[in-house]
Amino acid sequence: MTETIRNPILPGFNPDPSICRVGSDYYIATSTFEWYPGVQIHHSRDLANWQLAARPLERASQLDMRGNPDSCGIWAPCLSHADGVFWLIYTDMKRYEGNFKDGHNYLVTAPAIEGPWSDPVYLNSSGFDPSLFHDTDGRKWLVNLRWDYRPRAGQDRFGGILLQEYDPAEKRLIGPDRIIFTGTAMKLTEGPHLYRRDGWYHLLVAEGGTSYDHAVTMARSRSITGPYEVHPDNPVLTSRYAPDNPLQRAGHADLVETPSGQTWMVHLCGRPLPGTWRSPLGRETALQPVEWCDDGWLRLAHGGNTPALDVPMPDVTPQALPEEEVFRFEEELLPAAFQWLRTPERERIFSLTERPGYLRVFGRESPGSWFEQGLVARRQDSTACSAETEITFEPDDLQQFAGLIAYYNRFKFHYLAVTRGDSGDKVLVVISCNDDWPNGYLDITDADGVVLEPDSPVRLGVDIHEQALRFRYQGSDGAWIPIGPTLDVSLLSDEGNGRAHGYFTGNFLGMAAHDISGRGTPADFAWFRYRRTP
Structure with missing residues (x-):
């Protein structure tokens, strides 16, 4: 039996989703900005019905945002599971207006999603949206946006995606850092995630800013350090060409694979009120089925690059929120x-x-x-x-x-x-x-x-x-x-x-x-x- 779920799966302010699966359990981490405790993690067994499971940043040694301006604080967490441990990367943004960004990136770990979550390991402050990639050879790599504060005609300050190795034994970044991707003409390249499939490294990023030109870009390379070629049908997901779609601002995504091999994409979206371009519910989390095609590239299962409001999902009964x-x-x-x-x-x-x-x-x-x-x-x-x-x-x-x-x-x-x-x-x-x-x-x-x-x-x-x-x-x-x-x-x-x-x-x-x-x-x-x- 095939039911239909309606997006968003996490209604209300739940932006910048990062998803991972452990066995039959799925977890989504979302940004909380200045709201405490930091990071929301929801849990599901079927990708359709979600319950709040944890807010892991709950003590002063992990997070203190007193003095952080509005919309600073926790930006774009990344949740992963490897070596029997949950890994949570996050930015504590202290300032974002103007030429400069003061954001510090940290890592905490836990044996279970409920905790206990460790005190943080400081990573870097070179830019926001950090993500940790666990390669098949056991090495771990941090990717994040590098911020370029210089005002230059025709250039944005999103200075490319930075890659550096993380040593879990020493609990620090090691080796050189290098720019592996500078984005496309949509600019504002951020929110990176790396995946490995069929001998390719796939890089997923958000582009176009967080408003109505937001989009998901993908690129791939045979080497983790690049060079990366951009998806031939890029952008992979966006609402910028579909102003009547109820899901606007689509972008900032992550991927998860089910035990049966089906791939799904979670992404943020906004639902503006009728007749307006305003969305008081904030940026929410939606879900789309995607497919790896014969040419090795990922595409939306329903075709095109516009998010679907209603998504078919076999053998699932979606539960409505209580009245x-x-x-x-x-x-x-x-x-x-x-x-x-x-x-x-x-x-x-x-x-x-x-x-x-x-x-x-x-x-x-x-x-x-x-x-x-x-x-x-x-x-x-x-x-x-x-x-x-x-x-x-x-x-x-x-x-x-x-x-x-x-x-x-x-x-x-x-x-x-x-x-x-x-x-x-x-x-x-x-x-x-x-x-x-x-x-x-x-x-x-x-x-x-x-x-x-x-x-x-x-x-x-x-x-x-x-x-x-x-x-x-x-x-x-x-x-x-x-x-x-x-x-x-x-x-x-x-x-x-x-x-x-x-x-x-x-x-x-x-x-x-x-x-x-x-x-x-x-x-x-x-x-x-x-x-x-x-």
Whole structure:
């Protein structure tokens, strides 16, 4: 029996997929950027149904992103399995705007996907998107983009793919490094992976940038050091020539082979909202069947180079995501759906024990901070969804505010917040920041706010349908009451206003507490409900 799966297989912000198989188990690692813990690893037995299995970078010795700008942090991890061990390569990007990139590449290992994951081995800082190739002779090779900071007419700064040998015994790179591929006319050559098949080394790279010209390029050589000849039908995968395809921005891919010999390609994609070129769900992970043809080159199984929305898959029953998820904070571990921003010191951000049965979020720096924010959130993974929570919060003044937030980055968020008004009352206001650098315009809808009962919890909600976002709260009679205007959720996206062309994450919905007085005033959340609506 042949079923059909619908892309993406990992909906919501899950970009830059790297895939590997161990026996009958498949694993996909994706980028997390400034969200902590670092790297998402999903597990599947059938390539169609996936569950979050691990976020391995979870302690300060492995990752500390305090001070990392928006969309820095973990870029393009590479997950592989060899010698009975999982190998995870990742970049911690400290700066990416302008001519210079400050990104450091590391390796951690583990005997099982759940860990324990080792402390990192430093590799290099020459460029991002590192990948580890395990050759059949036992040697290991690191490939990564080399960054060229020099501004030159007609040249981009993606200076080619760099190859260097890694010695696992010495835990360091050895021997010379050399450029093995400088890309095609699409430019912006990044995201390299190496494979060996039938006496050829196949190099897969991403090109064309991460927006709507994104693409997958392949090249091959008889020698690992090159020269590499480009695929005759390149690009192998792209949406750049198919503006009506629901899967846009297709690129940054990896390959896996099933036990029966079938090859599949995972790749990132974006789904812009109807009538827009904005995708608040961020860059997601899709899956395509591919074939090695008689000429030794890889091609999409359905022909052409455009990604398919629906993919046939034999003997698989895809399971729909649940319509509703309710998270109660009765355990000492944060539910797996949630992450926070940048810091390994989670005890500074939240507690599940200070008030048993509640998630206590400590008010820290402002929503614009790159260091320490009291914000615990989950991915928006559907264009039609809602979220609700119940908050207990008693602010002292206007510098303390907490509530329900839709958050993309420091200049892009919509926030339903409990705070203290000028009258001295506890009030509910909508705070919206929907512009980008250099304006960063903050709008507070009705600064006097809706007056709330003192010393009482309040239930907050948000509804999203495609481009429209509307907040609500529950009145004393139990009825839900809209508050504030209808807001544009499409602005909370990579393609939103201003400098956002080049940001790389997606929209999150969650619970926040901010105290810019520095007193750390906490907010307590009793539960969090997330619904995907038809």
